[in-house]
Amino acid sequence: MTSIQIRIADSAGFCWGVERALRLARDAAAGAEGPIHTLGPLIHNPAVIAQLSEQGIDVLEELGDKATGTAIIRSHGVPNDVLQGLMARDLTLVDATCSFVKAAQEKAARLREEGYLVVILGEPTHPEVLGIRSYAGPDSLVVEGPSDLPSRLPKRKVGVVVQTTQSHERLIALVTDLLPRVRELRIHNTICNATERRQAAALAMADTVDLVVVVGGRNSGNTTRLAEICSAVQPRTYHVESADEVDPAWLEGVHMVGVTAGASTPPEQIQAVVARLKEYAE
Ligand code: SF4
Structure with a gap:
C-alpha cells in the first residue's frame, strides 16, 4: 500500500461554543469550593468527559435535592423550568449554553x-x-x-x-x-454557522477522496450528521470515536483519505486518527 494522501477538512473539530463550555467548566473547577457537576455530559465526547472527571467535574443526569456546590449548564442548554429551578437554588450556576x-x-x-x-x-x-x-x-x-x-x-x-x-x-x-x-x-434557520461550515467543508472534501473517516462521539448529533452527509457522496465513510477503531483493511485500493470531525471532537483525537492512518498507509 503506497502513496496514500490524507486530507483534513478545512473546518473540523471543536467549535466556538464547545471551547467556551470547556473553558467555563475548567475555570469553575479551578476556583470551586465544594462539588462541581454538569447537568448531563458537558459535550458528546466520552474521552473528554473522562478527562473532566479526572479534574473533579462529575456528570449528573439530574441534580438531586441535596446537591450542593457548582452546577454547569452545558452548551445544549436546558428546558426553561429546569433553568428556573436551578436559579432558585443555593447553587453556584455556570451557564455554558451556546448563544x-x-x-x-x-x-x-x-x-x-x-x-x-x-x-x-x-x-x-x-x-x-x-x-x-x-x-x-x-x-x-x-x-x-x-x-x-x-x-x-x-x-x-x-x-x-x-x-x-x-x-x-x-x-x-x-x-x-x-x-x-x-x-x-x-x-427561522437556526442551524449554527459552525455546523454549516463543518458540513460544507466535509461535503467538499468527501467529493474528492476515496475514503472518509469521521471522528467523534457516536452520541454526538453533529458528528453523526457529518457522517450522513459524507456517506451520501462517498459510500466508503466510517464514523470512529478513536484511532483504535481504524481498520487497515479500509485502505485497500485507496489513494486519498479525507478526515473530518464533529464540533465536540478535540484536536488530539483528530491527530491520533491521522497518525494511525499514516501508520497503516506506510
Ligand atoms: S455546534 Fe454550534 S450550537 Fe453547538 S456548541 Fe458549537 S457553535 Fe454552539
Whole structure:
C-alpha cells in the first residue's frame, strides 16, 4: 500500500461554543469550593468527559435535592423550568449554553407568543431539542423530516425553528413539504454557522477522496450528521470515536483519505486518527 494522501477538512473539530463550555467548566473547577457537576455530559465526547472527571467535574443526569456546590449548564442548554429551578437554588450556576442555542430558544418563544404552531426540526430526545421545546410550548411538534408531520395540520400559522446541528438538506425537505400545506409559514434557520461550515467543508472534501473517516462521539448529533452527509457522496465513510477503531483493511485500493470531525471532537483525537492512518498507509 503506497502513496496514500490524507486530507483534513478545512473546518473540523471543536467549535466556538464547545471551547467556551470547556473553558467555563475548567475555570469553575479551578476556583470551586465544594462539588462541581454538569447537568448531563458537558459535550458528546466520552474521552473528554473522562478527562473532566479526572479534574473533579462529575456528570449528573439530574441534580438531586441535596446537591450542593457548582452546577454547569452545558452548551445544549436546558428546558426553561429546569433553568428556573436551578436559579432558585443555593447553587453556584455556570451557564455554558451556546448563544446559537439561546437564539433558537428565543425564536421558539417568540413564535409561540405570536400564535404560531411551532415545528422544531430536530432529534426528539436530544437535550437541545427538549430545551427548545420548553420555549415552543406543549403543542409544538418535533420532527426529523416531513414524514413525521401529521397528515392533517391544524389550521394555524406555522413557524419553524431548527436544532442548531441539523443539515440544510433536512430543512429544505421540511419546508418544501410544509409550504403548500399552510397559509402562513415562518422559518427561522437556526442551524449554527459552525455546523454549516463543518458540513460544507466535509461535503467538499468527501467529493474528492476515496475514503472518509469521521471522528467523534457516536452520541454526538453533529458528528453523526457529518457522517450522513459524507456517506451520501462517498459510500466508503466510517464514523470512529478513536484511532483504535481504524481498520487497515479500509485502505485497500485507496489513494486519498479525507478526515473530518464533529464540533465536540478535540484536536488530539483528530491527530491520533491521522497518525494511525499514516501508520497503516506506510
Ligand atoms: S455546534 Fe454550534 S450550537 Fe453547538 S456548541 Fe458549537 S457553535 Fe454552539
